[in-house]
Amino acid sequence: xxxxxxxxxxxxxxxxxxxxxxxxxxxxxxxxxxxxxxxxxxxxxxxxxxxxxxxxxxxxxxxxxxxxxxxxxxxxxxxxxxxxxxxxxxxxxxxxxxxxxxxxxxxxxxxxxxxxxxxxxxxxxxxxxxxxxxxxxxxxxxxxxxxxxxxxxxxxxxxxxxxxxxxxxxxxxxxxxxxxxxxxxxxxxxxxxxxxxxxxxxxxxxxxxxxxxxxxxxxxxxxxxxxxxxxxxxxxxxxxxxxxxxxxxxxxxxx
Amino acid sequence: xxxxxxxxxxxxxxxxxxxxxxxxxxxxxxxxxxxxxxxxxxxxxxxxxxxxxxxxxxxxxxxxxxxxxxxxxxxxxxxxxxxxxxxxxxxxxxxxxxxxxxxxxxxxxxxxxxxxxxxxxxxxxxxxxxxxxxxxxxxxxxxxxxxxxxxxxxxxxxxxxxxxxxxxxxxxxxxxxxxxxxxxxxxxxxxxxxxxxxxxxxxxxxxxxxxxxxxxxxxxxxxxxxxxxxxxxxxxxxxxxxxxxxxxxxxxxxx
DNA sequence: AAGACTCATATTGCATGCATCTGCGCCTTG
DNA sequence: CAAGGCGCAGATGCATGCAATATGAGTCTT
Numbered sequence: 161x162x163x164x165x166x167x168x169x170x171x172x173x174x175x176x177x178x179x180x181x182x183x184x185x186x187x188x189x190x191x192x193x194x195x196x197x198x199x200x201x202x203x204x205x206x207x208x209x210x211x212x213x214x215x216x217x218x219x220x221x222x223x224x225x226x227x228x229x230x231x232x233x234x235x236x237x238x239x240x241x242x243x244x245x246x247x248x249x250x251x252x253x254x255x256x257x258x259x260x261x262x263x264x265x266x267x268x269x270x271x272x273x274x275x276x277x278x279x280x281x282x283x284x285x286x287x288x289x290x291x292x293x294x295x296x297x298x299x300x301x302x303x304x305x306x307x308x309x310x311x312x313x314x315x316x317x318x319x320x321x322x323x324x325x326x327x328x329x330x331x332x333x334x335x336x337x338x339x340x341x342x343x344x345x346x347x348x349x350x351x352x353x354x355x356x357x358x359x360x361x362x363x364x365x366x367x368x369x370x371x372x373x374x375x376x377x378x379x380x381x382x383x384x385x386x387x388x389x390x391x392x393x394x395x396x397x398x399x400x401x402x403x404x405x406x407x408x409x410x411x412x413x414x415x
Numbered sequence: 416x417x418x419x420x421x422x423x424x425x426x427x428x429x430x431x432x433x434x435x436x437x438x439x440x441x442x443x444x445x446x447x448x449x450x451x452x453x454x455x456x457x458x459x460x461x462x463x464x465x466x467x468x469x470x471x472x473x474x475x476x477x478x479x480x481x482x483x484x485x486x487x488x489x490x491x492x493x494x495x496x497x498x499x500x501x502x503x504x505x506x507x508x509x510x511x512x513x514x515x516x517x518x519x520x521x522x523x524x525x526x527x528x529x530x531x532x533x534x535x536x537x538x539x540x541x542x543x544x545x546x547x548x549x550x551x552x553x554x555x556x557x558x559x560x561x562x563x564x565x566x567x568x569x570x571x572x573x574x575x576x577x578x579x580x581x582x583x584x585x586x587x588x589x590x591x592x593x594x595x596x597x598x599x600x601x602x603x604x605x606x607x608x609x610x611x612x613x614x615x616x617x618x619x620x621x622x623x624x625x626x627x628x629x630x631x632x633x634x635x636x637x638x639x640x641x642x643x644x645x646x647x648x649x650x651x652x653x654x655x656x657x658x659x660x661x662x663x664x665x666x667x668x669x670x
Numbered sequence: 671a672a673g674a675c676t677c678a679t680a681t682t683g684c685a686t687g688c689a690t691c692t693g694c695g696c697c698t699t700g
Numbered sequence: 701c702a703a704g705g706c707g708c709a710g711a712t713g714c715a716t717g718c719a720a721t722a723t724g725a726g727t728c729t730t
Contacts, residue, residue, distance in 0.1 A: 209715095679723080
């Protein structure tokens with residue numbers, strides 16, 4: 161049936177991955193509004209894969225939190241309140257705090273910290289410029305992602321890494337979820353300057369074995385994202401710029 | 416084929432749930448040793464359900480962490496080091512610390528705290544006895560589970576609740592994973608006395624709005640499980656008493 | 671006119687068929 | 701006798717068939 165493959169596809173779980181990515185895009189783009197049941201046959205038509213991969217992808221997206229099993233069967237697109245987003249960020253920050261503490265307590269050597277040091281230096285190069293282009297913001301996102309990966313790695317625990325990965329997979333909870341917002345606002349550079357200062361302090365605290373300080377810094381670092389979320393909610397128009405703004409069930413902002 | 420159902424089964428995802436529970440039992444009982452590929456046809460024979468639910472159950476168990484996707488496809492039973500178990504407990508403790516802090520910061524009213532107060536009182540009734548029967552330990556496990564559920568609920572965040580749920584689903588990371596061990600050792604009651612004292616202090620801290628103290632207490636409370644884990648590892652025989660002792664890849668105890 | 675019931679349709683969950691690929695054993699050969 | 705290649709059995713991933721059930725429209729009743 162679906163044999164009209166233009167290019168040769170490779171890998172085992174290719175259909176499932178394709179379905180998963182396609183569904184994610186459809187949901188985040190708002191094509192499937194929150195609360196709506198995700199019809200499997202409709203997705204078969206849309207995505208060009210059969211029901212089996214679609215179902216498997218839905219199962220994974222449910223684990224990810226984008227959809228939830230419906231009462232009568234199937235899956236429905238989940239809605240998120242502002243409090244949900246804030247909590248997801250707080251969870252990530254808390255777990256990154258744990259990772260930072262563990263990293264500090266392991267007393268890493270200078271060479272252990274080399275990748276992180278290089279990353280911070282590279283970030284300095286980006287943030288240090290007086291005015292940031294869009295390419296600069298992209299570079300920041302890349303380096304920022306690497307910083308957080310490396311922080312996770314330094315914890316020395318795959319279990320903690322898994323937990324952080326799952327927390328960061330929640331919508332809007334990724335370390336770079338709001339960076340793109342900075343690019344469109346005047347004080348965007350200042351936010352990056354603050355965040356970068358935290359990167360540096362975090363590196364310092366880990367290098368000195370200051371576990372509690374590292375944990376506090378990592379948690380506070382995540383709250384930069386909290387602030388950006390708040391700002392975006394106060395200025396509702398900005399939400400349109402986010403990939404998944406339509407998933408937000410507004411009017412439920414928590415104090 | 417598999418139509419020889421003795422009793423009528425009900426519910427939609429019944430076959431998947433059955434496969435999931437059956438697989439979990441097989442793995443935790445050591446019937447499927449770590450590193451072994453889980454053959455789907457073999458599970459079809461063992462569990463009496465077709466490959467579709469088996470595959471879905473494997474997907475869920477992979478999310479749970481009991482199995483991992485193999486390099487060439489399929490799933491393999493995961494092995495756990497002592498460090499993995501300790502880290503999983505630490506992750507749960509950290510997240511419960513977050514929940515406790517959020518609960519305290521919400522300044523719950525006395526009636527909000529009523530279920531937790533009642534639970535602590537009931538636990539007093541169990542732990543207060545001079546000698547504990549096996550039924551007492553069972554009662555403790557029940558009440559302890561309720562305490563942790565209620566703590567999670569008091570955080571007021573479904574997102575945090577989800578994160579804790581996932582953390583506690585890791586093997587050995589559940590709040591009651593090691594309680595049964597206490598029953599078989601002389602100082603078992605003392606451990607429960609200590610844990611119960613922490614329950615009481617946690618309730619007090621939350622009631623007073625002392626967020627940081629509540630977080631620290633919850634984290635330290637989880638470390639009771641860490642201690643029991645260490646003790647069990649030092650006395651290897653005790654591992655046989657655990658449901659999933661065979662999953663442990665020993666000789667990898669971290670300092 | 672509003673609400674409840676009924677029936678046709680669509681969808682879900684499970685089972686199974688099919689092509690491809692991995693892994694293993696056997697045979698051949700140097 | 702050892703090493704390498706070949707072939708086969710089994711397993712995986714995807715597609716699809718089938719029965720049970722929810723959904724929604726249309727109709728009938730009050």
